[in-house]
Amino acid sequence: MNSDTTTPQPADGAPETAAKAAAEPAKKAPKKTPTKTTKTTAKRDQPYFDPVAYGNGPDDSVAATEADENAAVTHHTMTIGGSKLAYTATVGHLVTVDPSSSKPDAKMFYVAFTKDNQKEEERAVTFFYNGGPGSSSVFVLLGSFAPRRIKTAMPSFTPPAPYQMEDNADSLIDKSDLVFINPVGTGYSAAIAPNKNRDFWGVDQDANSIKQFIKRYLTKNNRWNSPKFLFGESYGTARSCVLAYLLHEDGVDLNGVTLQSSILDYRQAGNPVGALPTAAADAWYHKKLGVHPTPTNLEDFAEEVAEFARTDYLNALRKFPQTDDDVVQKLSEYTGIDKVTLLAWSLDIAAYDSRGNSLFLTTLLKSKGLSLGSYDGRVTGVSSGIAGKIDPNSGGNDPTMTAVSGVYTSMWNTYLNEQLKFTSTSSFTDLNDQAFLNWDFKHTDPTGAQKGIDAHGNIILYTAGDLAAVMALNVDLKVLSANGMYDFVTPFYQTVIDLQQMPLIDKTVRQNLSATFYPSGHMVYLDGGSRTQLKKDLAKMYEAATTNHVAMSRIIALQQMTAAKRVE
Helix, strand or coil, X not given: CCCEEEEEEECCCCHHHHHXXXXXXXXXXXXXXXXXXEEEEEECCECEEECCCCCCCCCCCECHHHCCCCEEEEEEEEEECCEEEEEEEEEEEEEEECCCCCCEEEEEEEEEEEECCCCHHHCEEEEEECCCCCECCHHHHHHCCCCEEECCCCCCCCCCCCCCEEECCCCCCCCEXXXXXXXXXXXXXXXXXXXXHHHHCEHHHHHHHHHHHHHXXXXXXXXXXXXXXXXXXXXXXXXXXXXXHHHHHCCCCCCEEEEECCCXXXXXXXXXXXXXXXXXXXXXXXXXXXXXXXXXXXXXXXXXXXXHHHHXXXXXXXXXXXXXXXXXXXHHHHHCCCHHHHHHCCCCCCCECCCCCEHHHHHCCHHHCEEECCCCCCCEEECCHHHHHCCCCCCCCCHHHHHHHHHHHHHHHHHHHHHCCEEECCCCECECHHHHHCCECCCECCCCCECCECCCCCECCECHHHHHHHHHHCCCCEEEEEEECCCCCCCHHHHHHHHHHCCCCCHHHHCCEEEEEECCCCCHHHCHHHHHHHHHHHHHHHHHHHCCHHHHHHHHXXXXXXXXXXXX
């Protein structure tokens, strides 16, 4: 939506006309004619108040009469990399349609930041989302690469208000326009009747919905010929794998995909081999290692632990209860957990108690009355007294989320309402537990195989195969896997294993895949140094994905060919 207004103003005098008149003989004054005017564009902010009630329950929806595409539009400037940059923020809804009937089926909330005065084919656009499933995009929006971000005290607790926001020196706005998507049932997004929110709560349903949003955004904003990227976090990485393939099948080929804090194979969730290097990183950070001398380089140490994990540790797990004392001793040194306790855990460093709490995270600093954050092991929380009886898996009680939930909540409301000038009578749904509880994990992969749940109802979602398929079909697609080394929710080494084992054989295509690691947690960007380095790695990936003109031509040709086949 364009908020530019045109105001006629008197034209400035033309110097060459005045000089010519002075050199010529005086003449009779000509008849008066209207003064020439020139048009100038003044950009004015366009606030928007939205009175629609966006329910977040499984059977909620908005009426078809409320299926409008509204937006608040504001104009901003910032300095990044020493250069002043003007950008526009657009906050509102786009209406997606059922691909079969073309009837409106969902009203989806988004926040877009676009650099002013850019050519379509020269300006990339990146679509961001968090995971859950059931999370809005507020976490990645306020924390990562938008033009403005929250200030936190990570890994320490961020004290209560007043909080602060700042221009983001690590913003990706200098490389790409940024669109933050809120899936149905999150943010202010909802189904349009007669559809219900639950109709969009599933692996394939969700990916198809996001696909329709992206296509609508490209049409609405004339961006079909722009380089296109995805950025997904946590469950958003599984979404990206499925979505990238679905987009390809619909004639939309991507230039790049960023997978941050990946979970690509749910069968491996809780795999102690994949979790061990993260546990060792936590022990290293809190100075609980039994290794002497203490390693000075975390990445080198993590690589050493990974070698142990896939060899001696894996064999020890398979042979238990038979044990090799040397292996148990080394496991104790790497994790800071005594041998008796490890044996009581059956050597399983990723084991959980009956309440679903990680044994390792609640044990490492138990003598100090502290537990570690599962999303970022550097963060600690009090676990003595009544605090030890509060379920950290309930709401935002995990130490990591506790450390930042206050600043996220307050500054989102401040930023959205006061700076981006979008207000609503509805409650903003940042995390929707109802979506998670009602999520349909069934997934049909590109071969037609079922990769979502097994016959017993267990989640076996596997999406690395979808990623392999789309990389094999779009041989120019760049993929960056970004991982926090203190993340116990989606351990970095498990991601390495999943990517190594995904069915992508072609070595040339595999060169388009890179993995990076940062001394941070699940939300890598909340660590200042890690965010800066990730921005550099992203800039390198974007450069590689957009400056190869031969590859760009292939992507465009592939996109056109796929679209033409669908028309036929």
